[in-house]
Amino acid sequence: MTYVAQDEKTRRSGRFWLPDAPEKTVGGWLDLSSRWPLLILADPLTPSMREVSRSISADGTPFSTMVPTDDGQASDSLVIHGMIRNPSGRVTLVGAVTAGRSEIIGGVVRDPGEQRFRAEYVLVGPHQVGADATxxxxxxxxxxxxxxxxxxxxxxxxxxxxxxxxxxxxxxxxxxxxxxxxxxxxxxxxxxxxxxxxxxxxxxxxxxxxxxxxxxxxxxxxxxxxxxxxxxxxxxxxxxxxxxxxxxxxxxxxxxxxxxxxxxxxxxxxxxxxxxxxxxxxxxxxxxxxxxxxxxxxxxxPIPALVTETISAHERPLPSQLLEMTIAAEGLHRRLQPKAQVMTRGQKDRARKQAKEAVSEELKERVSEALMHIDAPSYIERLRYLTNLTREAIPQAAGLMVASQEEQKLDTTKGWEDRIKAVRNGFAHQAPRRDDAPDDKEWQEQVILLRTLYWVLAAALLLQTGVEPAKLRERIENYEPYRALLRQARQWLPAIYVVQPTCPPTEHLAASSTLED
Structure with missing residues (x-):
């Protein structure tokens, strides 16, 4: 086996001990080069075997039953204190668990064995009591x-x-x-x-x-x-x-x-x-x-985490990213409007009662459970709240509101909302694909929906900081990645991103308050 020397900046020698037994110190190396801090000790800090039972044999000889210490509930995480060299300093390993042991049996001298610990994190500085330190x-x-x-x-x-x-x-x-x-x-x-x-x-x-x-x-x-x-x-x-x-x-x-x-x-x-x-x-x-x-x-x-993950999750499958974002949209509305209802408690009770009376006895309980959340907003209503919330700050992301040649208003924002809902329901309920979205073009639509939905959700989150919508709009209209997205959207999803408006978009037509999801 070839030994590869570690960088002194990441692998530091020192002595280590348990807080309740400072007199027993063990030499070793603290390696910070990998994601999880690794402590390699020349001798074990904890025994490799533990006693689970003790009894007397038939001839009266006492004997004990031993099992590996690192198996089962006995392998709890530990706090380990240490003193490292080059540069010298004190360290506290928090949440240290045994990651492995090495021992030579039958050698010239007794080998107590090497022990390796993996820690949740390391505190460099004055010794601390562990995870409870404030x-x-x-x-x-x-x-x-x-x-x-x-x-x-x-x-x-x-x-x-x-x-x-x-x-x-x-x-x-x-x-x-x-x-x-x-x-x-x-x-x-x-x-x-x-x-x-x-x-x-x-x-x-x-x-x-x-x-x-x-x-x-x-x-x-x-x-x-x-x-x-x-x-x-x-x-x-x-x-x-x-x-x-x-x-x-x-x-x-x-x-x-x-x-x-x-x-x-x-x-x-x-x-x-x-x-x-x-x-x-x-x-x-x-x-x-x-x-x-x-x-x-x-x-x-955890909505911000779901939204920001799309910035760096380039290797993840496109459908899974889009599904997470459609879920994040619903979750964001629930957090911004936790008490939103589309009917009163009395209306809900009457609706459930009338529905139960309209079916046979064996279906009453099932109908009652199905209508348990009839007073909650539908998915499309939750999405519409977000598009209205961000309309002034980030125009055009969810489609355009323009006048056609016949001077009739075209509500493309509603079309965008419908497609987001269709994607969400398609993933969740295996809804049939639309005829106007062939397989070879479906990924293009998903790219546009994913990126525009990101901007809607990101804008909604940024507005929670108190930033002025006008300042957000002023910047995004001159932000080249966003402008490039809109140019691509007009090519790949022309039904929604129709033309470049010459004036700020106006309020889109009020949508029906249907409860269908």
């Missing part, structure tokens, strides 16, 4: 955050004869947004200096988002309430995937920052997008909007 402040960086912030303050001066080069940095005035409960969202800067050498010198500035939580949150809670909402919102705002790249937490008891090594953190490639590539930069989607999003994101989950 932190009162968090600092996060997500990919392309610098492109969204677009901060000024960096300049370079170059003499004509190159006799002098001066790089200048001026700290930007710190921006903040006050939130409920004494919380404050801050946009801050971090500057890293490059040590001067004979080869040169310089600095690098990056921005981060900082949020305080006086009550304290665990790592999982910070991830759910801060990291995930920010990555989802910025992904929609910037228009490309924006995974988290760095997370640091502050614990009042230690008065030190803890660096979180989490499987969902990604490498920061350092790519800087051009200003025109960013859909909504900080001048339109401000820090106040980000703070507002943190207030409402929990009530919208």
């Amino acid at each position: 932190f009162t402040m968090a600092r996060i960086r997500v990919k392309h955050l610098d492109s969204w912030a677009n901060l000024p303050g960096i300049a370079m001066e170059l003499a004509e004869d190159w006799s002098q080069i001066t790089a200048r940095y001026e700290k930007h005035e710190q921006a903040s947004a006050v939130m409920a409960g004494g919380r404050e969202l801050v946009l801050d800067e971090v500057v890293n200096l490059q040590e001067p050498t004979v080869l040169g010198a310089g600095f690098k500035r990056s921005v981060e988002l900082r949020l305080n939580e006086p009550a304290g949150l665990t790592v999982d809670e910070w991830w759910r309430r801060f990291v995930t909402p920010m990555t989802e919102l910025l992904t929609m705002a910037i228009g490309v995937p924006c995974p988290p790249v760095d997370l640091k937490l502050f614990r009042d008891e230690n008065k030190e920052w803890v660096d979180v090594q989490h499987p969902q953190l990604r490498e920061d490639s350092g790519d800087l997008l051009h200003a025109y590539q960013v859909f909504l930069a900080r001048d339109r989607l401000t820090l106040d909007h980000l703070a507002r999003w943190l207030e409402v994101a929990a009530d919208l989950s």
Whole structure:
């Protein structure tokens, strides 16, 4: 077997122990190169076998029945403390479970065996009690955050004869947004200096988002309430995937920052997008909007995750993406309008009663159950709420409202809604395909429906931040990826995307309040 040396930056040697037995330390290596942190120990921290029963044999000899420790309920996750070298520091492995063991039996000397642990995440800094540890402040960086912030303050001066080069940095005035409960969202800067050498010198500035939580949150809670909402919102705002790249937490008891090594953190490639590539930069989607999003994101989950996944899910089958988006549309309406009803409680009870009276005795219970949710909006009504909600902010995405040559109004938005409903019902109920959608063209229609439905849902979510519809519309009408989508839509789905309007679209005709789904 060939041994391949690991990068010292990701594989660090040290000694490790269990919090309740600090006197027993074991040497090993902490490997952070793979998605899940891996700890490889030269000796085991926990025994490989455990006793399940003890009895006396017929001749009076006591004996025990042993089974592998790592099997069954005994293989609970552990908290492991450690001290690593190069660079030196303290670490806490949280949710560590045995991933394997290696032992030589019958060798020259007794081999207690190697033990390998896989952890949920690692905290680099003061030792913590584990998953229950709470932190009162968090600092996060997500990919392309610098492109969204677009901060000024960096300049370079170059003499004509190159006799002098001066790089200048001026700290930007710190921006903040006050939130409920004494919380404050801050946009801050971090500057890293490059040590001067004979080869040169310089600095690098990056921005981060900082949020305080006086009550304290665990790592999982910070991830759910801060990291995930920010990555989802910025992904929609910037228009490309924006995974988290760095997370640091502050614990009042230690008065030190803890660096979180989490499987969902990604490498920061350092790519800087051009200003025109960013859909909504900080001048339109401000820090106040980000703070507002943190207030409402929990009530919208998991819809933002479904919507943003379409940006990066290029390898997934098109039908499955479209099905998820049609489901997300219904789910978003339910979260925005949780009490929406199309009839009163009295009307519902009377309708169910009359329906039960109109059928035979053996069908009464079935009819009653079928009409249990008769007061809820139909799918098409839920979809129409979303198209009306986003009409001013993102025109043309769901079709056009134009006048035909006969001066009759053509409601193509309703046609778009009908096709989305037909796709959803076709996937869910195996409805027959339409005659006007041959197999060789069906994928083109699905592409257009998927991408336009994304924009409708993304706009509906962005509006929850409080961003003005006019600012959203102003930007999207000049956003080239969206303009390219509309050009393609007119080619592949001309029945819905008829012509380019010369004036803003007006309200489309009020649709029937039918309850048919």
